[in-house]
Amino acid sequence: VILNLIRIAGDYVSEEVWYRVIQIVINRDDVQGYAAKTVFEALQAPACHENMVKVGGYILGEFGNLIAGDPRSSPLVQFQLLHSKYHLCSPNTRGLLLSTYIKFINLFPEIKSSIQEVLGSDNNLRNPDVELQQRCIEYLQLSTVTSSDVLATVLEEMPPFPERESSILAKLKKKKPAVPEGTEVKEKEVRIIPQAQINNLESVAPPPPVIQASGSVDLLGLDSVPSGPAPSSGGMNFLVDMFGDQPATATNGGELFGSNVGLTAGAEDSYKKFICKHNGVLFENDLLQIGIKSEYRQNLARVGVFFGNKTTFQLTNFASDLVLPGTLSSALSVQPKPVELTVDGGAQVQQLFNIECTSEFSDAPLLNITFTYSGKPQKLSLKLPVMINKFLEAAEMNSEAFFTRWKALSQPNQECQKIFKAQYPQETEQVKQKILGFGLSILQGIDPNPDNFVSSAILHTRNQQVGCLVRLEPNKQMQMYRLTIRSTKPSISLALGNLLESQF
Template sequence: MAWSGMRGLSVFISDIRNCQNKEQERLRVDKELGNVRTRFKNEKGLTPYEKKKYVWKMLYIYMLGYDVDFGHMEAVSLISSPKYPEKQVGYIVTSCLLNENHDFLRLAINTVRNDIIGRNETFQCMALTLVGNIGGREFAESLAPDVQKLLISSSCRPLVRKKAALCLLRLYRKNPDVVNVDGWSDRMAQLLDERDLGVLTSSMSLLVALVSNNHDAYWSCVPKCVKILERLARNQDVPQEYTYYGIPSPWLQVKIMRALQYFPTIEDPNTRRSLFEVLQRILMGTDVVKNVNKNNASHAVLFEALALVMHLDAEKDMMSQCVALLGKFIAVREPNIRYLGLENMTRMLMVTDVQDIIKRHQAQIITSLKDPDISIRRRALDLLYGMCDVSNAKDIVEELLQYLSTADFAMREELSLKAAILAEKFAPDLSWYVDVILQLIDKAGDFVSDDIWFRVVQFVTNNEDLQPYAAVKAREYLDKPAIHETMVKVSAYLLGEYSHLLARRPGCSPKEIFSIIHEKLPTVSTPTIPILLSTYAKILMHTQPPDPELQNQIWAIFSKYESCIDVEIQQRAAEYFALSRKGADLMDILAEMPKFPERQSALIKKAEDTEADTAEQSAIKLRAQQQTSNALVVTDQRPANGTPPVNQLTLVKVPSISNVDDNLAEGLTEENGALSIVDPQPPDILGDLLGPPAIEGPPGAAIHSEHNLVSGLEGASNAEETLAITPVDEQTNAVQPIGNIADRFNALCLKDSGVLYEDPYIQIGIKAEWRAQHGRFVLFLGNKNTAPLVSVQALILPPSHLKIELSLVPETIPPRAQVQCPLEVVNLRPSRDVAVLDFSYTFGTHVVNVKLRLPAVLNKFLQPISMSADDFFPQWRSLSGPPLKLQEVIRGVRPMPLVEMANLFNSCRMMVCPGLDPNPNNLVVSTTFYSESTRAMLCLMRIETDPADRTQLRVTVASGDPMLTFELKEFVKEQLVSIPTASRVPAQAQPTNSPSALSDPGAMLAGLL
């Protein structure tokens, strides 16, 4: 910028640059600000030149980081100047200093509008730049129609129309409800006939924004987009200034292909053929060269073309060509290109059937595992994981195991998990699976989760032929001088159960097995000792008649640990010592673990999570997420080997509330009996809980609730009231659902994404976000077939405590397509009633109607809060007695360890506060509930358990609202009673601090109990 004639500004800038320190600079700035303030106060004596100079100084000071809280009026007033120099300063300084909510902007709206509708092109461009930079709502309401007229005006020069398109784009992105684009499809089609590439590029940016919200209105633009792309690809009539390193307008090519990806498919055969010819030319004409800038531009076009090829589900030959091209890229020296090649190969694997072609590059992909760049190594790992099947699983897993020894610590956990998943999914035989898991533990024990060794124990327990082999392998690993503690656990467990099968092998007598395991005892941590004690008891049980020397050695160990400070170890030692004296009866008491029921493992679930996460990172998913209000249709393409496709509605899963599905032992048996809670020896700070009897609810709450239920069922005037309070699980349709609807709903109550309903024709998924009393669902309606679903209707039947708004659902879902429908939820008051989605559609002769509960349940409006003793107890004492504090003894509780119960409360958005209760068998919980009526309401809770009878417990709930207290107590009761039956980790695998942990039938004392 030239400062000719503005000597004062030049001198000021020189003074600032010559300051020796920050303090000198601040003093000089303060002096100048004082001078500017004085001159602005005497505004009548200021010439336009002086005002311009001082406004420039003010902007420079602002750019240095100092607050400038004056002079805004002078900057705005310069906009109305008739001369270009002053007007230019006014527009620049105003757009820098003021935001869209500043009151002074209202003073400039008329002046800006006059410049826009005027004939001076320079003034028009400055005004459009200001409006585009600020983009406020008032600007959009007042100026959007004029900007639209400029854009479609045939009398305006391309420079003005280009700026008008970008200005309108900004206004539309910022305020889509204000900018009227109804009926703009024809106008956009006309704009695409423009020969000037600058106007075309700006108009294409606007088109991308328009079709991202509603592509149906712009089908007429598709053939013209293809023609423009064809013109650019053939380099026809492209000015030199729009050619970048020999590539015709790469930014325009990228925008066109991105816009085309918002359309589900292209039906017109001529248009589709022309488009594929262009894409073929792009694929064939792109190669790696030495010039970095040209590489960047050509690869931007190429990778967008690849995304479009995948989106349009091109023919197999073109897909093969894409994979071959990516195969070249993953072998070049440039790391960015290798990364993009691996990433796009993974993306292609998720949406197209090219797995066999990608396998040809397996050696190069494995080489990428050793790349110096960790990002490339991660992408290579993802690709190997995705391309693995039965035919190449052995090679890939062995490569992963070999790489594990030298891999970064940041990758070892992911490597271990994926190797274990692949070994389980594609094992040619179970002995190979056992070998892989044991190698994993041996090479990366610190990074192997308990789920992995739990799972191998399940396999061995359920397969008798595998038990001798597993015991032999465990015995071999114990011979190593130093092994990881996880290896000690799994080896001790397997040898405790099955070492008697090796009695005839050399080095496998009971005494030798005991000796080699006992050598590891001094090296393990406290949680592992109970597993070893259980193993000793098992060895003693299998040694019949008993070996006196071995028996005395083991008894000495039990006797030693009877005085251990750890309660779990102490109790095991004492009980095993007593039980081991029963002689032959020990065979019945310590019988082998029974077979586990068949169920999906946690590792396979994690595999699905990984696939869903990778899918959501794809270009199609990212663009699908950009829509905010209207339904967006995205095509659904099937991948190879049955993995979930990009748009299948598995969504992003969150970990389950516990690892019950992966644990080793069966659930606890229920026993009847009264709850006996013994006061701990220390003074019970929460002792007031033990006083009043259990109260079912606040005065009148139960009666009021029952009255509402009866009146709702008998006197409801419409279907909405009835459906909101009646069960919706048992429904009859000719088309049967896949999976249990109630189980899907219960799972979504504890996580925010997953499948709500599925049948042979449709899959309905949910993804949700919750903030205070507000929630936002996105319903994913996916057509699984090659024919459309018609007569689609969705009606929300909300209970009275929820305000729900559903966006318009299209009547037809195209073949293999997915519709996303946003749903806004506001919680008005506490209640456990649920909203119902009344959904229907027609497929062929089948008319399907289902009523699905939506997981907008009470715990979704909770926010966990951590509390110290100083914060908790004053609140707890202030909420004394009913109806603000309610207590109930709950019977028929599903038995679970205390840790698992804490995980359940955490999954329900309630914070377990450790150390507040002196009794270790109790839990103290705190959370905050949000609704329109209560705002933020603190909720406190205490759960008292009886170690002798896990089937019952006592719950006390307190809050500042009687209805909230009652509803929260009933919600907790439902969660504790309705926990599904699940197998659990045996006590020796997952010790607890409970004195009666050994009474769990999942422990090795199952036979006795």
């Protein structure tokens, strides 16, 4: 709605409005692909308001990769579209577009030469505006002399904004009409429904653990389920009727990632955001920002944890300990490097973890951080985002090889299947990016239904390599998914299924 407002009535939209758009898009993963697609379409108008150019430049610079898979919005097309507006904009907007161009070099190395040609043009290097001239020189040098790793670190995706009251809402509240004296104001009573009652509203009868139906076409040649009496109808029977005749095990999403007891508030949500990405901000408050930068190669990993002191005072007695709960101590081999005991005000320290995956796992390592600030002890307990899917290597195969392996993994204990409600918009490009970020390939021409996604990968551990086959079937009418994962080890299928389910 706000993007349409900027497109139609840009002259009447204040700076606070498009700032708020950026804040919403940065903070919500589920709208980033939609926002990138919307601003790209809006920028194609011959007469485009400058505020829309600002929003488009910012959003495409951060999330243009989410729509780059479509040839109509390829990296070069995005760059050419933005640059066609460059000469019509004010110096401030041109500066923002130059920042977008350097971010494009990080996102899309294949168009680096085209962008460097623009940055190095006489119009920019000899621009009478000192700010634009300086930006062009610095960005050109940054793209020329730095390695891809350094460039990726400098141009890392913007972290989420801290939650605060919208400046627009604050203004509206100030304009709230005054209530005459002596007038009684009655607040509308809010009815609070107990949690048990909410659960009863959602499902009248508890669903059976295994649901079975009949009468659908098996597109991938899945082995049929042995015939037997149908279970009594329950709250989830309609799911199987919609997708086909495969058994679906009901899962409790709250237990997918183990116990959250003792974790710092927000730690679980931050952990899940790293399932399909390697780098980003894991935690942030008024005192400390904790960032993650990691790289994986087969069964080996190197994870860097960056601790940034946001205050002007020292953080003393600083310590960071990694705990491997339960069987995780035998599944992962970790060699941590010590961290500095003192973090100066405004400074950042790094701790490296060299990790080897020896066998499959489903739990997460716990990162316990303690320090003293202004004489008061502080403690944080977070999940280090090291998941089993990080050790996947995408595999390519043709249709014949896929079906041969799929049918060979036909035993019930070799398959994990989940049917669940979509948590995010079912945008094709966004789903593709998540599958690729998860570590899987996207195999074309395998499934007769073009809306379905078929993938394969190899899980690397020290002891063995395990092949994994995945099929994701969206039902956009019902806003549902059916996810099927097959591998030779049931524990691997289940662990990957739990992680993937949380992303869609």
